[in-house]
Amino acid sequence: MRISNVPSITPRYWAAILVASMCGANTGDFLSHNLHLGHTRGLLPLALLFLAILWIERLSRWVTEAYYWLAIIVLRTAATNLADLGAHDLKLGYDLLIGALTVLLIVAVAADRGGKRAEVNAVAAGVPATTPLYWLAMLTAGTLGTAGGDFIADEWLGLFYGAAILTVIYAATLAAAPHLGGMAKPWYWASIVVARTAGTILGDLCASRRGLNLGLPLSTALTATLLAGIIILWPRGRAPLVAPSKLGDATEP
Template identity: 40%
Template structure:
């Protein structure tokens, strides 16, 4: 047996469906819900906040029109994953686009339409529950170990977008309405996120609630962290250009530098 055959024999087989919808990523393009996943999604939440604000505020596209180029980019990435080489970078690129769009979506409701945060949060929370009911359970196979991997489909991406918008509204509400500021809000929301991570890992992300509550929490903390980096009011005040380049560069580089390891499988 050759060395390549040895590698193939040791690697867990990933069975792909013969025909899959365009919104369903290859299993080789979908990360496992291990520690690496949650570190990357944390950075993605911060980068997505800055990128969304950069598109709507710095490029002056506004919260509503700014969604159009992001929707186009999302479609291009889905097609690229289908015709290109499977890689987790497709998932992370799609997630960054969804996070940026979620920032603009939440700001459209709360800032453009001037809907009170309480109503915005309540409405998004109700919609999130309805969408999660349609999301498939985690994919579990030999290659994904005890944690499984997200089952990506149209329901999943829609639920991610609304979860991101909900987290954005919660983060802004905490910093503005509760007047905690971006620094203190990041600490409080980050602590809640940490607790949810502990619960999720101890239960192996066995329920929909454990996963989606953590996703909303990381988006809330990522919103205030991104604002803390970009804006001077209680933050570092790096500006949208520098903060967007910085956070997006770190996020894009992380999955390439931190390759998936067997430890992530459980």
């Protein structure tokens, strides 16, 4: 994506990521349960929709973050179904699923070393460099966060305690940003995973009968509206939480 269409990594970004995680958790469940697509039949349409978003963004002259956030929602929706597919349909078990996804995420992040001028410019601007490996890592982080959130809520703490504790952990992760030194890139992806985990539990808390019992349609609509409100009403800043030069490993060729 063009830099002008990618949000800078500010508190606004992290608020939107959390709400997008909640929304994507709900949309994933809505597709599989309410629309009766299961955990597999919706994946191909979601993949095509994601590619269409990137293609339209590439051709369009319209400058807007909507492309980025739509792509995030689509990936988050797919991640919800992929995690449920692995945990429930394939019965891989949370230990194996979380372990495998963690390894895949580490490999994807480590392989995304940058090097192209566009990626260098993105790092300098304090925005994510949206390479193919970035999107793969984002999908993997979303799937990992879904599996982790379901494990915490279903097997360990429950929805209310899980939501409270993960929200505190998320806030603490973001508060660590000024003290990172050279660890900004691992911090970014760790924060994404925590946001996905917290978003899964919070999304389920809103929709589930074990939580606020809003139902998937209403919870999806509310979280989508909240995300749109953050994007539209919260001024877009250019003061990243960490030094832009530390956000990636790209170096100008």
